[in-house]
Amino acid sequence: DVKVTQSSRYLVKRTGEKVFLECVQDMDHENMFWYRQDPGLGLRLIYFSYDVKMKEKGDIPEGYSVSREKKERFSLILESASTNQTSMYLCASTSSHSNQPQHFGDGTRLSIL
Amino acid sequence: GQNIDQPTEMTATEGAIVQINCTYQTSGFNGLFWYQQHAGEAPTFLSYNVLDGLEEKGRFSSFLSRSKGYSYLLLKELQMKDSASYLCAVRALRGGATNKLIFGTGTLLAVQP
Numbered sequence: 001d002v003k004v005t006q007s008s009r010y011l012v013k014r015t016g017e018k019v020f021l022e023c024v025q026d027m028d029h030e031n032m033f034w035y036r037q038d039p040g041l042g043l044r045l046i047y048f049s050y051d052v053k054m055k056e057k058g059d060i061p062e063g064y065s066v067s068r069e070k071k072e073r074f075s076l077i078l079e080s081a082s083t084n085q086t087s088m089y090l091c092a093s094t095s096s097h098s099n100q101p102q103h104f105g106d107g108t109r110l111s112i113l
Numbered sequence: 114g115q116n117i118d119q120p121t122e123m124t125a126t127e128g129a130i131v132q133i134n135c136t137y138q139t140s141g142f143n144g145l146f147w148y149q150q151h152a153g154e155a156p157t158f159l160s161y162n163v164l165d166g167l168e169e170k171g172r173f174s175s176f177l178s179r180s181k182g183y184s185y186l187l188l189k190e191l192q193m194k195d196s197a198s199y200l201c202a203v204r205a206l207r208g209g210a211t212n213k214l215i216f217g218t219g220t221l222l223a224v225q226p
Contacts, residue, residue, distance in 0.1 A: 004155075031212045042218035043156075043200070050212070058213075090155065094212055101146055101158035102214060 002027045006091050006105035014113055019078040021108050023091030029103075030096045032074035034058075034066060036087040037107075043090065049074055050096075081112045115139045117217035119201050124223045125191055133186045133220045135201035146214065147175050147186045148200040156200055159186070188222075196224045 007022035033048040045058030049068040067075040088109050092102040116138045125131040144163040148156035162177035174187040198219040
């Protein structure tokens with residue numbers, strides 16, 4: 001069974017802080033994704049990676065960066081946290097085969113005060 | 114542009130059948146996924162359609178018509194535990210990795226006794 005693990009379920013940070021969200025998957029998947037989920041807006045893609053050290057911007061990359069130094073780990077970085085980044089953050093992974101679904105972690109509920 | 118529409122909320126009765134519709138307009142099409150998401154939890158994969166027709170999986174079935182840009186998720190013999198959000202997601206053909214998904218905002222289903 002695929003396991004996608006996010007480092008924290010709940011996180012509270014202050015405006016201006018640098019915030020790191022970590023995600024690890026155990027299925028040797030090539031593709032990894034970071035989303036945020038907000039009421040009425042659904043899941044929106046922030047960044048994704050299709051290989052180690054490779055990254056591509058999603059639909060809402062502003063204010064975020066990512067790091068993929070190892071295949072199993074994909075980190076989301078909020079360079080200088082702002083209150084409008086308060087959200088639920090979801091990590092997902094999938095193999096390169098087109099019929100395979102994305103598997104999600106349990107999410108990190110991040111509050112920026 | 115890319116657009117996925119599904120009803121915001123639906124209510125149904127325990128033991129009944131409910132159909133959740135999804136229409137999409139995307140630049141290309143390479144598969145449609147349905148996910149279930151209980152409150153505070155990660156989305157979990159339900160079904161995948163890439164060819165026209167019906168895919169059945171126990172109490173859940175999913176239908177696709179590519180010419181109409183339309184899919185539905187059919188839930189039979191509803192149980193209280195089926196109360197959740199149901200997310201429709203399309204894999205559209207874009208430049209770069211083809212495993213990115215575009216998500217609808219989800220349909221919140223309430224099952225009543």
